[in-house]
Amino acid sequence: MIDLDHNATTPLDPRVREAMVELLARDDLGNPSSRHRRGQAAREVVEAARRRVAQALGAEALGVTFTSGGTEADDLAVLGVARALRAAGQPAGVLTSPLEHPAVRGSAARLADEGIPVAELPVDEQGRIDPTAVAEALRADPRLGLVSLAAANHELGNAYDLPAFVAAAREVRPQVLVHTDAVQALGKVPVSFAAWGVDLLSLSAHKLGGPAGVGALVHHRSLRLRPLFAGGQQERGRRPGTEATVLVHGLGHAVALAGAEQPRRRARAEALRQRLLEGLGALGARIHGDPVQHTGNTINAAFEGCDGELVMMSLDLAGFAVSTGAACSSGSPSPSPVLRALGQPPARAREALRLSLSASNTAAEIDALLAALAEILPRVREAGPVVRSAS
Structure with a gap:
């Protein structure tokens, strides 16, 4: 299977796997909250990972809160901050966009149900946001x-x-607080908590060669956050529950590698993206997104008269992994909210495919995909549109 769906998840980097396996082989690690030697040995592993994340992103170690992944990090940022602001009697409304990850949009919707104001910024037909609109x-x-x-x-x-x-x-x-979901940015563009000037930054390990099931919310150490659920005082009271020592260890290594290798990874993926873009153009693809400011690895393409779901499944049978949108929303009969926000009608939004590359892909794989599409697209067009139960 040729993997062209790296925005959904990435293979575990062999170096990260090796670091995790070495840790699994140790028999001296306990609960990192325990005060005995076994507990403190685990605590040192957790804190070393915290320092690696902070150093890679230009943040304070005490401002790194480990979570179960990017979704929880987004939820903690949006729900945790807004509820803390409301409790302090400060403005708690959220300004976001219709292009955000389902975790951010879902958290904003939940806050709206709680009576907290939510506003959305306008976007243009290429998914761009004008900074003046924020002001x-x-x-x-x-x-x-x-x-x-x-x-x-x-x-x-x-x-x-x-x-x-x-x-x-x-x-x-x-005094306004700014959160950014950097899950799809880290390892693809330069990411700096300090240089960007944000107050909160979400990340996920499995999007950059780390293990699934762990992420982090990076923030100023003094920032007030309401925990999402009740429990102990782990993570300075911001995220209850025993830290997953081995997963956190893997996250620390993955973030450090992604930061150090970002220019090389970007150059390799971008060269392949350009090759793919040219081939898709020859097949008559319609490309969605900003042609100038991009991550260098992703193409959202649509083919007139071709249902994206059918194309994706046909490619799967041919040995290619691609997607039609966010992995967290896969299986939904509704067209992509992101493409709908760009002004695409439902029928055209359903024609879209997301192709996301990494430095591990090859030119031969790109050429093989293009050859497969040349055979598949006429058959899908002949099959006609798919009838769905929701619009």
Whole structure:
């Protein structure tokens, strides 16, 4: 199977696997919250991982909170901050966009149900967001206290100018908090908590060669966050539950490698992306997303008259892994909310495929995909549209 769905997950980096296996072989590790030697040995592993993440991102180690993944990190950022702001009697409304990951959009919807204001920024037909719109939205609604915008879009591959968003927001309201979901950015574009000037940053290990089931929310150490659930005082009271020592260890190594190798990974993936883009153009593809500011690995392509789900399944049978959108929303009969936000009608949005590459792909794999598409597309067009139960 040729993997062209790296935005959904990535293979475990052999170096990360080796580090985790070495840790699994140790018999001296206990609960990292225990005060005896076995517990403190595990605690040192957890804290070393925390330091690696902080160093790679230009953050403070005490501002790294480990979570079960990117979804929980997003939920903790949006729900945890908004609820803490409301409890403190401060503006708690959330400013976001219709392009965000389902975790951010879902958290915002939950806050709206709780009576907390939520506002969405306008986007253009390529999924771009004008920083001036951030300033205008904050100026128009003094109830907004948190801005949550992704550093890179999971479906389009757009990369965003976070410092510009932060500058626009702080010009209007210096105390406003800014969160970014950097899950799809880390390892593809330069990511810096300090240089970007954000207050919170989400990441996930399995998107960058680490293990599934672990992520982190990076934030200022003094930031007030309401925990999502009850329990102990782990992670300085922000995230109850015993830390997954081995997974956290893998996360630390994966983040460090992604930061150090980002330029090389980007150059390799971008060369393959350009090859794929040219081939898709020859097949008549319609490309969604920003042609200039992108992650260098993702293409969202659609073929007139071809149902994306049928193309994806046909490619799967031919030995290629691709997707039609966010892995967290797979199986939904509804067209992509991201493409709908770009102004695509439902029928055209359902024609989309997401192709996401990594430095491990090869030119031969790209050529093989293009050859397979040349055979598959006419058959899918002949089959006609798929009837679905939801629109």
